[in-house]
Amino acid sequence: xxxxxxxxxxxxxxxxxxxxxxxxxxxxxxxxxxxxxxxxxxxxxxxxxxxxxxxxxxxxxxxxxxxxxxxxxxxxxxxxxxxxxxxxxxxxxxxxxxxxxxxxxxxxxxxxx
Amino acid sequence: xxxxxxxxxxxxxxxxxxxxxxxxxxxxxxxxxxxxxxxxxxxxxxxxxxxxxxxxxxxxxxxxxxxxxxxxxxxxxxxxxxxxxxxxxxxxxxxxxxxxxxxxxxxxxxxx
Numbered sequence: 001x002x003x004x005x006x007x008x009x010x011x012x013x014x015x016x017x018x019x020x021x022x023x024x025x026x027x028x029x030x031x032x033x034x035x036x037x038x039x040x041x042x043x044x045x046x047x048x049x050x051x052x053x054x055x056x057x058x059x060x061x062x063x064x065x066x067x068x069x070x071x072x073x074x075x076x077x078x079x080x081x082x083x084x085x086x087x088x089x090x091x092x093x094x095x096x097x098x099x100x101x102x103x104x105x106x107x108x109x110x111x112x113x
Numbered sequence: 114x115x116x117x118x119x120x121x122x123x124x125x126x127x128x129x130x131x132x133x134x135x136x137x138x139x140x141x142x143x144x145x146x147x148x149x150x151x152x153x154x155x156x157x158x159x160x161x162x163x164x165x166x167x168x169x170x171x172x173x174x175x176x177x178x179x180x181x182x183x184x185x186x187x188x189x190x191x192x193x194x195x196x197x198x199x200x201x202x203x204x205x206x207x208x209x210x211x212x213x214x215x216x217x218x219x220x221x222x223x224x225x
């Protein structure tokens with residue numbers, strides 16, 4: 001099992017460009033999450049999904065969109081990147097009803113110039 | 114809104130010294146989770162505590178959940194260089210148990 005994978009690992013964008021981050025998990029987890037991590041600010045939830053075809057807003061959703069067309073994939077889109085979106089993005093997944101916490105992917109380091 | 118706070122933000126210790134990080138929630142939690150993130154890595158789930166006053170051990174790590182279920186602590190005995198990283202606590206949000214509120218973390222460095 002690969003667990004949670006994220007692509008790409010690194011990306012540099014210019015202001016105004018768009019991109020999609022892909023998260024995939026092979027553990028058949030229902031719940032998936034997108035976080036951003038900035039120095040000194042811990043992990044902040046952007047969007048999340050409680051099952052295929054569902055999405056919901058987290059703490060900092062502005063400027064991002066998500067889709068969960070397949071259970072194993074959770075996509076995070078930036079329509080018009082801004083320097084304030086420079087961050088490390090983590091995807092995570094979780095099984096329902098188990099005390100196993102969230103499984104995190106390796107992260108995507110995004111820089112917006 | 115719900116807040117989860119951790120202290121200290123940074124801790125530097127000599128190898129062999131003990132280390133403790135504290136987590137405090139503004140609201141009562143149904144459970145508390147702890148994660149470790151190595152430098153340059155991703156958060157890794159360590160443990161979940163559910164019961165009031167619960168204490169769990171993992172080798173040199175001892176986790177406690179307060180009686181009021183609003184605070185928790187992680188204690189490492191005789192730190193090693195492999196303990197270096199940032200330790201996060203997290204609790205489920207009041208309005209949606211499927212979401213977690215993370216503390217800002219305690220960054221531990223261990224001098225050999």
